[in-house]
Amino acid sequence: MAYSYVVYTGNGATTQYAIPFQYIKKEHVKVFVNFVDTAYTYVNNTTVLLASAPANGIRVEVRRITPANTPLVDFVDGSTLVASDLDTSNLQHLFLEQELDDSLKQTVSIDSATGLPTAGNQRIINVGAPVGANDAATKTYVDSNVGAVSASATAAAASAGAASTSATNAANSATASANSATASANSATASANSATASANSATAAANSATAANTSATNAATSEDNAFDSETNAANSATAAANSAASALAAFDQFDDRYLGSFAVDPTLDNDGDPLNAGDLYFSTTLSAMRVYTGTIWVTAYVPGDAANIVFAPFGTIASNNVQGAIQELVDEKLNLTGGTVTGDVLLDNQSDLRFGEATGQGGQYVAFQAPSAIAANVTWTLPATDATVSGHALKSNAAGVLSWGTAGGAAGGGTDDVFYENSSTITTSYSITAGKNALSAGPIVINNGVTVTIPNNSNWVVV
Numbered sequence: 001m002a003y004s005y006v007v008y009t010g011n012g013a014t015t016q017y018a019i020p021f022q023y024i025k026k027e028h029v030k031v032f033v034n035f036v037d038t039a040y041t042y043v044n045n046t047t048v049l050l051a052s053a054p055a056n057g058i059r060v061e062v063r064r065i066t067p068a069n070t071p072l073v074d075f076v077d078g079s080t081l082v083a084s085d086l087d088t089s090n091l092q093h094l095f096l097e098q099e100l101d102d103s104l105k106q107t108v109s110i111d112s113a114t115g116l117p118t119a120g121n122q123r124i125i126n127v128g129a130p131v132g133a134n135d136a137a138t139k140t141y142v143d144s145n146v147g148a149v150s151a152s153a154t155a156a157a158a159s160a161g162a163a164s165t166s167a168t169n170a171a172n173s174a175t176a177s178a179n180s181a182t183a184s185a186n187s188a189t190a191s192a193n194s195a196t197a198s199a200n201s202a203t204a205a206a207n208s209a210t211a212a213n214t215s216a217t218n219a220a221t222s223e224d225n226a227f228d229s230e231t232n233a234a235n236s237a238t239a240a241a242n243s244a245a246s247a248l249a250a251f252d253q254f255d256d257r258y259l260g261s262f263a264v265d266p267t268l269d270n271d272g273d274p275l276n277a278g279d280l281y282f283s284t285t286l287s288a289m290r291v292y293t294g295t296i297w298v299t300a301y302v303p304g305d306a307a308n309i310v311f312a313p314f315g316t317i318a319s320n321n322v323q324g325a326i327q328e329l330v331d332e333k334l335n336l337t338g339g340t341v342t343g344d345v346l347l348d349n350q351s352d353l354r355f356g357e358a359t360g361q362g363g364q365y366v367a368f369q370a371p372s373a374i375a376a377n378v379t380w381t382l383p384a385t386d387a388t389v390s391g392h393a394l395k396s397n398a399a400g401v402l403s404w405g406t407a408g409g410a411a412g413g414g415t416d417d418v419f420y421e422n423s424s425t426i427t428t429s430y431s432i433t434a435g436k437n438a439l440s441a442g443p444i445v446i447n448n449g450v451t452v453t454i455p456n457n458s459n460w461v462v463v
Helices: 083-105 139-186 188-257 322-332
Strands: 005-009 016-018 029-033 041-044 047-049 059-064 258-262 280-283 288-292 297-299 353-356 365-368 393-396 402-405 438-440 460-462
Touching: 016 059, 083 258, 083 288, 188 258
Parallel strands: 258 280, 438 460
Antiparallel strands: 005 059, 016 047, 029 059, 041 047, 280 288, 288 297, 353 365, 393 402
């Protein structure tokens, strides 16, 4: 039974024909009426409809032709693996293998019962006229040569008949001569006449003998021609046998590569020879194609079940199969609609941490961004509660701990906000911003080697 096509016979009335095989896309199904690609429509996913019913006895073929030049699924690094894409990719490979198997069964193969090449009751067409001694012969060539042999044999038979007739005539003439000789003894005048007639008959007999010899020569020539035609026909038969042998050798090579269907892994090829790397077979137990690596059989593809595809654990993914790895990713991912991150988050290469405005306001945002160069890692720890005084800001204790307070100062008791504190020693050079004034509570000590730069039109007041 074919995997990818079915043949019906038209009856002049039927327009709907069933599709008994699977297909990936509707455009992969073709209908050929009397070997001509014919337009059709779908009644449903398993039935096609022709515009008119094929006549009685007309061949109607429904065939699946899966594209072999382009993959139906293009996997991209970083994309999510889904069962439907894996199924589509695997089905494309399976259907191509089935269509190849069907095509090979429609070519010259070896009959399992006789061990001889067979074309499966199909005609072999488009064979060229033979030129060499071992070429296959066409029907036209054989018919023309058989006709020539038959004509030569007929001519030879005709020549032989003519020779026999000539010989009979010669014998009759000789008999007539003997009768004439007997008659000549009774009458001298008649004898003389008979002698003359006998001489004429002898001449005729000689001529008949010559004609018989020529006919015999022609018959021999015709026989030689017939023998040559027979030899040519034998050479053509030999050429046909050689062509069949070549086809058989090509099939044997394929048969040694694709071994067919088995329930368990085969240990030898179909000729009983050792397996080679790249050999294929279809496992009826696993419903999957298997390939031989040179040492073991492995599954070439898995139809529809990602849990059977091996995955090498990587990073934080511990699963050893694709389905488990996908589940781990689903469990650990942060949904776009919100979620909880249990580990550190790194925004690399000065990437922004952005906060967008309300959707109705547009697409603007505010963001935090790291400086282009960082001498050492810094972590700021936020205070546990909100500020108790309005207007307080976050300030660091120089050890990464943030707290609420006035910038550079300290709050009074309760909600009082009356104190401003600054350091009494300047340890690092500093330039007051142009156009700005500065105020410090003194006294102030400036360490050796440290400078404070005051721009023009700016003041630094120490109180």
